[in-house]
Amino acid sequence: MNTARTPDLSSFWMPFTANRHFKHHPHLMVAGEGAYFTLHDGRRVFDCLSGLWCTPLGHGRPEITSAVSAQLAELDFAPTFQVGHPKAFELAARIARWAPNGMNRVFFSNSGSEAVDSALKIAIAYHQARGDARRVRIIGRERAYHGVGIGGISAGGIAANRRTFGALAAPFVDHLPHTYDPAQMRFSRGQPAWGAHLADALERLVALHDASTIAAVIVEPMQGSTGVIVPPVGYLERLREICTRHGILLIFDEVITGFGRLGANFAAQRLNVTPDMIVFAKAVTNGAIPLGGVIVDQRIHDALMQGPDQTIELFHGYTYSGHPVACAAGLATLEVMERDGLIARAQALSAVLEHEVHGLRDEPHVVDIRNIGLAAAIDLTPRPDAPGARGRAAFERGIEAGLLLRFTADTVAVAPPFVSTEDEVRHMIGALRTVLRRVE
Numbered sequence: 001m002n003t004a005r006t007p008d009l010s011s012f013w014m015p016f017t018a019n020r021h022f023k024h025h026p027h028l029m030v031a032g033e034g035a036y037f038t039l040h041d042g043r044r045v046f047d048c049l050s051g052l053w054c055t056p057l058g059h060g061r062p063e064i065t066s067a068v069s070a071q072l073a074e075l076d077f078a079p080t081f082q083v084g085h086p087k088a089f090e091l092a093a094r095i096a097r098w099a100p101n102g103m104n105r106v107f108f109s110n111s112g113s114e115a116v117d118s119a120l121k122i123a124i125a126y127h128q129a130r131g132d133a134r135r136v137r138i139i140g141r142e143r144a145y146h147g148v149g150i151g152g153i154s155a156g157g158i159a160a161n162r163r164t165f166g167a168l169a170a171p172f173v174d175h176l177p178h179t180y181d182p183a184q185m186r187f188s189r190g191q192p193a194w195g196a197h198l199a200d201a202l203e204r205l206v207a208l209h210d211a212s213t214i215a216a217v218i219v220e221p222m223q224g225s226t227g228v229i230v231p232p233v234g235y236l237e238r239l240r241e242i243c244t245r246h247g248i249l250l251i252f253d254e255v256i257t258g259f260g261r262l263g264a265n266f267a268a269q270r271l272n273v274t275p276d277m278i279v280f281a282k283a284v285t286n287g288a289i290p291l292g293g294v295i296v297d298q299r300i301h302d303a304l305m306q307g308p309d310q311t312i313e314l315f316h317g318y319t320y321s322g323h324p325v326a327c328a329a330g331l332a333t334l335e336v337m338e339r340d341g342l343i344a345r346a347q348a349l350s351a352v353l354e355h356e357v358h359g360l361r362d363e364p365h366v367v368d369i370r371n372i373g374l375a376a377a378i379d380l381t382p383r384p385d386a387p388g389a390r391g392r393a394a395f396e397r398g399i400e401a402g403l404l405l406r407f408t409a410d411t412v413a414v415a416p417p418f419v420s421t422e423d424e425v426r427h428m429i430g431a432l433r434t435v436l437r438r439v440e
């Protein structure tokens with residue numbers, strides 16, 4: 001390690017990190033260009049997960065850099081409470097053009113977690129505005145990750161995120177079963193054929209709680225953080241149908257899938273199921289400046305536009321909702337994606353990724369491989385004495401092999417930047433093969 005450039009590591013309490021382990025074995029990234037990071041010791045590593053699913057255009061995009069610096073020089077901040085600035089309106093209009101028909105109102109936050117909280121609040125406010133104040137219950141799903149706000153941990157389904165903070169969780173929540181059954185769908189490519197019927201669990205929750213108490217169902221169309229869990233064919237369609245029949249809003253959390261990851265603007269379009277709200281963040285600014293938000297069906301928005309026109313319709317917002325610099329980064333990102341046809345490119349690369357990643361099937365420790373769009377996950381058998389150790393070992397061996405991998409327990413996920421070449425995707429999987437052979 002280049003000690004001359006190593007800062008004191010003690011003060012930064014790192015998020016979702018084994019802090020003590022990291023500080024004894026630090027990996028610092030000091031530069032990023034295209035699909036690669038440079039580590040503190042000068043090594044370059046391929047960015048296998050596009051940062052944390054957020055940099056599909058690669059690092060150091062000059063278009064984003066100049067849009068951000070021009071915006072900082074022109075208008076570094078302007079409030080959006082009772083006043084506004086052009087970029088927030090321009091970005092909202094552009095996002096609306098990317099969204100399914102009728103989904104044309106955009107509420108901005110700074111992160112995915114805040115966007116989830118915003119969507120849940122909008123759902124409850126919508127029912128209240130229509131005189132349906134009993135509809136306060138939120139239905140999430142096992143294995144879901146909706147960020148770390150109180151709404152997100154309540155609707156989320158990752159035990160570790162809920163265990164410590166259960167007392168803070170919203171009282172009126174329930175959960176659908178997750179859709180992953182290895183016995184039925186191991187090594188499936190794209191959407192598994194089995195499992196549409198799992199959506200019928202929503203009917204049981206409706207019977208249990210009564211539809212009149214349920215405000216919304218929130219699901220990630222593809223569960224990313226818990227290992228690329230792909231929805232079975234027909235499953236989301238069935239959820240949509242049950243929600244519509246019972247007057248329940250359907251929210252897609254597209255923080256990972258939004259802006260091209262599945263080879264269409266949103267998973268909603270790729271999977272042909274239109275929700276009532278879409279939660280987004282991450283790729284909208286290519287990760288350069290934090291920004292999130294909710295795309296809302298106009299019908300829901302309009303139901304809240306009541307009372308005298310000087311009334312604040314929704315008592316919710318953030319100081320930085322629609323921050324001008326974040327909006328400038330968002331406009332530049334979407335401009336580059338459109339100009340360079342990057343969503344079509346992601347779609348084309350996804351065929352290469354699918355072919356290559358399933359070629360790892362017979363490598364040591366591999367028990368399942370799944371993929372959809374430009375995303376895939378590989379499950380390794382846990383070491384009986386140390387669950388998670390093999391995932392971490394793959395991460396460490398990955399760095400040695402020139403890959404920055406993402407591991408969660410013993411699952412390794414990859415979601416390369418859309419600007420990767422076919423050869424880079426092949427090389428990434430080839431290097432991962434070497435890694436698997438070195439992991440004990």
Ligand SMILES: Cc1ncc(COP(=O)(O)O)c(C=O)c1O
Nearest residue numbers: 111112113145146147253255256
């Ligand atoms: C589906 C989903 N929702 C919400 C979030 C939370 O986003 P943030 O970390 O920006 O708060 C994430 C983050 O990975 C996510 O994957």
